[in-house]
Amino acid sequence: PPRTIAMINQKGGVGKTTTTVNLAAALARKGRRVLIVDLDPQAHASLHLGVEPEPGSASLYDLLLDPTIEPAEALIEARDGLFILPSDTDLAAAESELGALPDRHMRLARVLERLHDRVEYVLIDCPPSLGMLTINALVAAGDVIIPMQAQFLALQGVGKLLETITLVTQNLNPALRVAGVVLCMFDGKTTHAQEVVADLEAFFSEQRDEASPWRYARVYQPPIRRNVKVAECPSFGQSIFEYAPTAAGAQDYARLADELIREWEAW
Amino acid sequence: PPRTIAMINQKGGVGKTTTTVNLAAALARKGRRVLIVDLDPQAHASLHLGVEPEPGSASLYDLLLDPTIEPAEALIEARDGLFILPSDTDLAAAESELGALPDRHMRLARVLERLHDRVEYVLIDCPPSLGMLTINALVAAGDVIIPMQAQFLALQGVGKLLETITLVTQNLNPALRVAGVVLCMFDGKTTHAQEVVADLEAFFSEQRDEASPWRYARVYQPPIRRNVKVAECPSFGQSIFEYAPTAAGAQDYARLADELIREWEAW
Numbered sequence A, B: 001p002p003r004t005i006a007m008i009n010q011k012g013g014v015g016k017t018t019t020t021v022n023l024a025a026a027l028a029r030k031g032r033r034v035l036i037v038d039l040d041p042q043a044h045a046s047l048h049l050g051v052e053p054e055p056g057s058a059s060l061y062d063l064l065l066d067p068t069i070e071p072a073e074a075l076i077e078a079r080d081g082l083f084i085l086p087s088d089t090d091l092a093a094a095e096s097e098l099g100a101l102p103d104r105h106m107r108l109a110r111v112l113e114r115l116h117d118r119v120e121y122v123l124i125d126c127p128p129s130l131g132m133l134t135i136n137a138l139v140a141a142g143d144v145i146i147p148m149q150a151q152f153l154a155l156q157g158v159g160k161l162l163e164t165i166t167l168v169t170q171n172l173n174p175a176l177r178v179a180g181v182v183l184c185m186f187d188g189k190t191t192h193a194q195e196v197v198a199d200l201e202a203f204f205s206e207q208r209d210e211a212s213p214w215r216y217a218r219v220y221q222p223p224i225r226r227n228v229k230v231a232e233c234p235s236f237g238q239s240i241f242e243y244a245p246t247a248a249g250a251q252d253y254a255r256l257a258d259e260l261i262r263e264w265e266a267w
């Protein structure tokens, strides 16, 4: 089955969408077949790649609410080897409409099962909340990546997120693991940022022998540096590799993709 | 009644909390009595000011679900003349629990009515969504301020937000107005940012003669410049005025407070 990664952080604006899109683009440019699941009703991952669904075609919302629809009907090939299940504003209704159904947390997992032989990597872009859409991502995924900023307040949010992940592993998805943290918009010049990184690394190394879903988690190196090109490219419907292939942001996301390939394909 | 301002943008991480806290602090330091309503279950406004509710005391969640509780019991004086109704994680449940009640969108308005003679300004910090908590803020408020970043993708989100505001003015709160946009984390050096500002200002001036809730809206000047001190002070439980009173961020928020005082107190 594909390596399925949920990009999760309930804090807003930390780089979930930017990381989903640019990491997926990097993997596709290295020849991997990648699926982006745009699980955010604000549809920024879809917008970021300039994807607009055909009017009348099935959307991710339709797939989650009606398991009889063929998921491939909603699939769009955004770039060579880079597929997307796009979002639209209907998905906001899914949060509450799923809430009544008995197997509500399994819906995304079931959709992805039916696409399992089409791609090698699935990256799920989540909204800034720990509601039913994010829970669906945690049940469908094998790995969690936490994009975050190197700020002390961000550490507090991570604590809350890890509690939620623990509940999911105890009750819904025992195989789920936290792969690690991607530091976004990183400004290494401040002692503040360096202290937060040191705190995170100390926390993860203390957890190595615990029986927790993050015992193998780490802070991915290198961090993704703050780079204005990265902030600009979504407005043009492009990944950083199309917009500014020699920019710092392109280098950083390419290196992150190399790191993940090494971690997950080195048998 | 107090000038009641909802700080709204469904996009994550655009500066809602930072603006709520620092603008409230600026107004309080100029002698106004100000109430912050922390309507976000992630409680970052409360954390930003180092506020922790007494164990066992009433929370904003309790007030919204049980209208018989005296709102003053949940009130905390965070600084001189700066009050806060703090959030806690229970508030996440309010989104769905309110959903069943007939007067669910009026709950916050009713709570604030009972505090109306205590303060001159109420600033409501909203979560990154257009759900029931944010709708409560739109019904309780007289003015909306939209914190946003000067990026083209941000303009799209504003369109969606204005649709929601229109629905609220048509059905729930005819007096609601959009006061304007506060540009956060502004980097004036890029043509990108300047073009977005020009687009926004053109949009608002076209709307002057329309019968819309944003016919008096504007882009507040000056924008709030990106300033690392602003990003650091929440980790110390301080406003920018306590942490770095001579920093660019302190100047910008002080000038924004002056601008609003001029707009709202000049009779």
Ligand SMILES: Nc1ncnc2c1ncn2[C@@H]1O[C@H](COP(=O)(O)OP(=O)(O)OP(=O)(O)O)[C@@H](O)[C@H]1O
Pocket: A011, A012, A013, A014, A015, A016, A017, A018, A019, A040, A044, A126, A127, A128, A184, A185, A186, A224, A225, A226, A227, A228, A229, A230, A231, A232, A234, A249, B011, B012, B013, B128, B149, B151
């Ligand atoms: N490395 C970077 N350098 C500069 N800007 C960046 C970088 N990464 C992300 N940004 C910008 O920061 C903002 C937030 O990023 P993004 O939308 O990816 O966060 P998010 O966590 O997906 O937000 P949400 O919670 O709303 O889904 C965007 O405007 C994005 O362009």
Ligand SMILES: Nc1ncnc2c1ncn2[C@@H]1O[C@H](COP(=O)(O)OP(=O)(O)OP(=O)(O)O)[C@@H](O)[C@H]1O
Pocket: A010, A011, A012, A013, A128, A149, A151, B011, B012, B013, B014, B015, B016, B017, B018, B019, B040, B044, B126, B127, B128, B184, B185, B186, B224, B225, B226, B227, B228, B229, B230, B231, B232, B234, B249
């Ligand atoms: N002027 C600024 N300069 C530098 N950093 C800033 C500035 N304003 C805000 N930030 C930082 O940007 C991040 C997002 O800001 P903030 O938390 O206020 O956004 P928000 O809209 O309230 O997010 P959410 O949607 O999660 O509630 C925070 O880390 C904050 O410290």
Ligand SMILES: [Mg+2]
Pocket: A016, A017, A018, A040, A044, A125, A126, A127
């Ligand atoms: Mg996003």
Ligand SMILES: [Mg+2]
Pocket: B016, B017, B018, B040, B044, B125, B126, B127
């Ligand atoms: Mg906030």
